[in-house]
Amino acid sequence: MSPKKGAPSLKVEVELFYIFREKAKGTLHSGPAMVEIPDGTSLAALSALLGLDQKIPKIVLLNGKACSDETVLKEGQSVAIFPPLDGG
Numbered sequence: 001m002s003p004k005k006g007a008p009s010l011k012v013e014v015e016l017f018y019i020f021r022e023k024a025k026g027t028l029h030s031g032p033a034m035v036e037i038p039d040g041t042s043l044a045a046l047s048a049l050l051g052l053d054q055k056i057p058k059i060v061l062l063n064g065k066a067c068s069d070e071t072v073l074k075e076g077q078s079v080a081i082f083p084p085l086d087g088g
Helices: 019-023 043-049
Strands: 009-016 033-038 059-062 078-082
Touching: 033 043, 043 059, 043 078
Parallel strands: 009 078
Antiparallel strands: 009 033, 059 078
């Protein structure tokens, strides 16, 4: 997944967990990876760009903190995506 040639882009670190990692393709299947995305990409748009099932609820952390799906990503940030956790 790369932005259109000549379009501004940035790189963020993405790590997927559990079911999202199992279904991931390429380098995201084995752990954290740097992903190049178009400038102005939100967390919601990143999820779609990665091809994650939009029907599965997600917990998304940006630099270790919860934030809105509409948060726009910046160069070098770290994104972790989990399914909801169960247990007690």
